[in-house]
Amino acid sequence: MISHLEMAGRNLASRLPAQVAWWMSRGSGLVLDWLHKVDTGPGVPAGNPDKAGTDLGTPYSYDPAPWRTLSRSLRLASLEAERFTFVDIGCGKGRILLSALALPFRRIVGVEFSPVLCRIAEKNVASARFIPRRCSSIQVICSDAIKYPIPQEPMILFFYNPFPFNIMETVLSNIVGSYSEHPRPIFLIFYASSSMVLPVSEFLPTKSGGRARLRVSSVLGQRSINIFELPHCQ
Numbered sequence: 454m455i456s457h458l459e460m461a462g463r464n465l466a467s468r469l470p471a472q473v474a475w476w477m478s479r480g481s482g483l484v485l486d487w488l489h490k491v492d493t494g495p496g497v498p499a500g501n502p503d504k505a506g507t508d509l510g511t512p513y514s515y516d517p518a519p520w521r522t523l524s525r526s527l528r529l530a531s532l533e534a535e536r537f538t539f540v541d542i543g544c545g546k547g548r549i550l551l552s553a554l555a556l557p558f559r560r561i562v563g564v565e566f567s568p569v570l571c572r573i574a575e576k577n578v579a580s581a582r583f584i585p586r587r588c589s590s591i592q593v594i595c596s597d598a599i600k601y602p603i604p605q606e607p608m609i610l611f612f613y614n615p616f617p618f619n620i621m622e623t624v625l626s627n628i629v630g631s632y633s634e635h636p637r638p639i640f641l642i643f644y645a646s647s648s649m650v651l652p653v654s655e656f657l658p659t660k661s662g663g664r665a666r667l668r669v670s671s672v673l674g675q676r677s678i679n680i681f682e683l684p685h686c687q
Contacts (some may be wrong), residue, residue, distance in 0.1 A: 485520050491549035498518050517548040518613045526642050529669045530680045534558045537607050542598050543615025548593030560590035571595040600621050600629040603631035609640045618652050629660045632683050639683040645676040
């Protein structure tokens, strides 16, 4: 018979790898923030009055994706940055935008509802050091994602759980509508958004007339990564 102490020890051991991975990721993010002299870490300034977009007034929370998330996602999908404009929907303090700077995108756009986080992201982009700036065009736009006009060019869009699916549905409708009017390759990266995968995988093909497909479904560290494709076809 297993004692309560032994059972507790086994439970701790089973949780340890995930906890260690989480702390290592958090620690490496802090180190890279210090190296690049930026603030992209979790949390928002005290007294921040911002709310999370149109999410019925839910207080805004912020937790960034790891620095290498974007480059690893592109490798998984065999995507070449120089072919695309990159758009981070819900860019927060701009960590993914900064990692995108090191890649030769045509241009980079961050869309963020919170004015406070937009200002932090803009400051980070302007002052970051030791990042090879391979893209000369980067912009942070303070806007509700629902109202953001979709660029009429080949794109990679990044989503890290920025809002619930009722808002995502409208954003995806805008993307597919733009795609239908101006067919071009569009890729949608969903990081740590496993609860979104099923409704998105049903919504996109239906809305796009069967053109959309799931190109990658995998894991980065302890988080899911799912990449959908709207192919270039007339």
